[in-house]
Amino acid sequence: MKLKQTLSILTFAMVLVISACSKSGNSTPDNNQQNPPPTNNFPKPKSQQEITDLLTTAIKALTPTIYMDMSVMNLSESQISITTANAFSSATSNDNSLKYAYTIVQTYNSTAKILAVDIKYMPFKLGIDPNNVPAGTKKVNSYNDLITAVASSPLGQEIQIAITNKNLDVNTMQTILGAQTGYGFIVYLFNADATSITASAGPKGLPSAPTDMNDCITRINRCKDSVTQILARIITPGMTSDQKFTAIYNFVTPTAYDYNYSTPNLDYNSQSAFGVFVNKKAVCSGYSWAINMLANAAGIQCYNVSGYGGGVAHAWNRVSYNGGYYYFDATWDNPFTAPRTYQYFSLTEAALLQKNHTWNNTMINALVAEK
Secondary structure, three states, X not given: OHHHHHHHHHHHHHHHHHHHHHHHOOOOOOOOOOOOOOOOOOOOOOOHHHHHHHHHHHHHOOOOEEEEEOOOOOOOHHHHHHHHHHHHHHHXXXXXXXXXXXEEEEEEEOOOOEEEEEEEEOHHHHOOOHHHOOOOOEEEOOHHHHHHHHHOOOOOOOEEEEEOOOOOOHHHHHHHHHHHOOOOOEEEEEOXXXXXXXXXXXXXXXXXXXXXXXXXXXXXXXXXXXXXXXXXXXXOOOOOHHHHHHHHHHHHOOOEEOOOOOOOOOOHHHHOHHHHHHXXXXXXXXXXHHHHHHHHHOOOOEEEEEEEEOOEEEEEEXXXXXXXXXXXXXXXXXXXXXXXXXXXOOEOHHHHHOOOEEOOOHHHHHHHHOO
């Protein structure tokens, strides 16, 4: 009897040893790895394009975190990181309206082969309460507010903003900053999460390019001084808004064209109102900025428009005139200076399209729609 009990105890001990040996034969989990979830119903992408599609769907739904089972793709951890980063870039490049998702943070569990992707969204898209905006921060509730925020701030300084309208399109807003602010000298851009607008001096490379921000500000202020002096000469009491704009157009249109366009010899100032007001020579963007600065200073809503004229990069204006918003191309009207009849004065979109002009009208139509 004692012998049977002893054998039973030995047998039980051997079972325990074998069981322990079986467990120790499995790969030891990395202490840095999270335990795999009890169930795995996560999507299993087979390609970078499928990851792009998953991220696109998640961004549109403002999903904070998306999980993916990466077991099918058979990639190393570094390859997964690169592939997912490229997929995110494709998602926001293929659809510019999704750029409110500005970055991702990846966490990969190599034991479970589960990738967690945290998607970071610009705060405005998640909603900002206009009543909780800090003092000194510019509220932006419309596309035109964005122009006002820059125009009402000191030149060349970073501007703190709170975009309180989640329906604004981030790509359209960035296009507005590039086209309607900076006077051709300062480049204004959103920071990563669109909570501020950064300022930098215009690019160097052309003759007479600004040396630094102070140089940019000096030239802009000289243009503003010129605007005050010019309007004092060409605007008379009793003029209607349309008469004021006609006087402005008549002043800018005769400016000599700088035929160094598209050459390394182009004077940087020719791309701005400085070319019109000071050097008396400009290219299309110089004409456009001169019209813009004079008209807005005279109380006439005016925007810059960029696109193509005759297949070449070109710029002109859209202006509040005669009860609506019409297109004006002072550069192409240069040969038709008064008393000859202008050919590109107060044209509808359809009429300008027939005159060999093409452009993306998303930005300009968004601005005008708010008026």
